[in-house]
Amino acid sequence: MKALIIGGGIAGPAMAMALRKAGIDSVVYEAHPTGAYGAGATMGLSTNGLAALRVLDAHRAVAAAGFSCPRGVMWLGNGRRLGEDVPTPLPDGTTAVQLLRADLYAALHEQATARGVPTEYGRRLVRIDHRGDQVVAHFADGGEATGDVLIGADGMRSTTRRFVAPDGPHPRYCGIVGTNGFARDLDLGDLGDLGLDDECGTFHMVFGRRAFFGYVRREDGQVWWFVNIPSSREPTPAELAAIPAERWRHRLHELLAVDTSPAARIVQASPPGHDWFVSHQMRAPKTWHRGRAVLIGDAAHVTSPSSGQGAAMAVEDAVELARCLRNLPPDQAFPAYQRLREGRLRKVHAGARQVNRSKSATGLSRVLRDAMFPVLMKRLGGPQALSWLYDHRIDFDDKVTTGTG
Template sequence: MKALIIGGGIAGPAAAIALHEAGIDSVVHEAHAASADDVGVFLTLGSNGIDALRTIGADAPAVAAGFPTPAIDMVSTTGKALGRVRTSRPDGDITSRTLKRADLYRAIRDEALRRGIRIEPGKRLVGAQDTEGAVRAVFADGSEECGDLLIGCDGLHSTVRGLIDPTAPAPAYSGLIGLGGYTSGVPVDARTGSYRMVFGKRAFFGYVPAPDGEVWWFANVPRSAEPARGELERIDSEQWRRRLIELFADDIGPAVDLIRASREITPAGPMHAMATLPVWHRGRMIVIGDAAHAPSPTSGQGASLSIEDAVELAKALRDRPTIESAFTAYEALRRPRVERIVKQAARINNNKAAGPTGRILRDLLMPLILPRLANGEQSRRTYGHHIDWDAPTATIEGAGRPRR
């Protein structure tokens, strides 16, 4: 069997490694010429994402590229403690890690290359035909490649999603603009590796001290209307710096100092999420990762879920007798989990963009709600998730797909 993987971000190379472990050949086609590395942005790889990489023997490079992040402390605009999210696996065996997104891309891609997997840069998929017995992928440079199945790992603005279902919904704008930066020489009141996040008066701010003394920070700025294409690109880094200093002027914490001293501000981008995609697969084509179910960055789970997807799909293809039955079993397994996490992140997003009355309610209710959300059963299910590579994929066919 040969799989055509579209997208060389996180899900794509992870799927190629997992398929390789399952004895299935694949080739990864990535639209960007050199690499898909995104400069500047950092993320948290959850203990569940690390565990999924460990399942396929690919966790070490990603773990080495980051630093441990055991907890996130949430505070209100006045500094009132709202709750602590523990981001480690409940048995303490694996701790989530913070790393630059480009480093995570590189770690997984290099591991795929080390195993002899072919990664083709400069191949932007523009079409695909699912004919009897094979699927043919067509690329913008006019080239084509045939395989037994096609896995769309092409991210939030997926092309494969539309090829599977032309009526598929587009990702929804979450009402927030995300940006961030890296600052040296500003002391902060947080433990190395752990985040402190402030539900500020006008915007949301998070920061984490790295082991080398640098502080990594991000801001989520509410903006009700989705910015027009090119609008954010016209605002330069210094304009953002001034705007952010104004936005955080009344809040507790080091936001203003960190922003003022930041050596750069990463380019701003609107934050999107893909909640419920009705159709994940058709014939020999399927979407996984952000292409199927992107949680907003608030969840801290997008990368981890993409890796879990890759491992579960490879397992289903290894265990089920046909591609169709593997896709169906995979969807039934994955849909309830990923949609729960996407919905949870959307609820937190609403609190980041709260108005004056919403803020009062949020600061009253969060200390009551957050401990249950963050450290109870929900958190255990999110961060403690484990995929048993040796157990055969169950046949729970038909379950999980929502009614249209």
């Protein structure tokens, strides 16, 4: 069997490695002329995502591209500590990591290339059709490729999805605009009296009065941070780009200085001028496959950045789909894969929607949030609350049958 993988972001190379483990050849077709781009954006990769990469023996290389973040602590903007999360590390001690998105892309590509996976850059899919049992990918450069299956790993604006689910859902704006940055030479030690310790690798999340702020300090003292700002209207990229960096910095100070947290100081200590992003989410289409084509990662289901799970879900998808294609013909493998994945994805999406509501609360709903949050966290936020998410492990050797899922 030969697989055509469309998109060489995160899901694409993970898919190619998982197929290789299942004994299936593939080629990755990536629209961009190179593999790594968007160098400034940071992200977290949680233990379940790393566990899926462990199946491919790629988790150590990926973890080494970032730095360890074993613990997350949540706060209200008034300085009240809500609770903490310490996901179980992998058996070899690997914990969740923070890394640059571009470094994650590069590490996955290196791993895929080391396993002999070919990637063709500058190949943008424009159309898909079938010839008998074969699927044909047509590219913007006029070329085409033929395979037994086509796997759409082409992200949030997927071309493959337009073919698989032409009437399916579209990514929807979640009411949040964000940016991130890096601060140096910042002493957070004197904030101990606020209960905000500056232990390296502890990811602090502050549900502030006017904005949400996340930050973590690395061993070398650099502080990585991001901010989420509620905005009822979705701004266009051109509108965001037109606002001068110094005005944004001033605006961030106004939003963050009202909280009992180091957020405003961290932003002040960072060079201005990072990219802005707009959060989207999209539920999966009713059917994730059509003919010999199937969707994985953001092409199948856009998971809002608030879940911290988009990349992890993309890798889990890849490993599960490879298991299914190893054991079943495509017409049975695709539905089995969807059955294995859709319930988990629904749960992740529901969680992200809840977090987005909390992050974008303003006025009275923000007051209610601050009153209810501590109670809810006490009731629902025990140490095992998210074990269904972080402790998820895929048994690659387990045989998939038509009844699986």
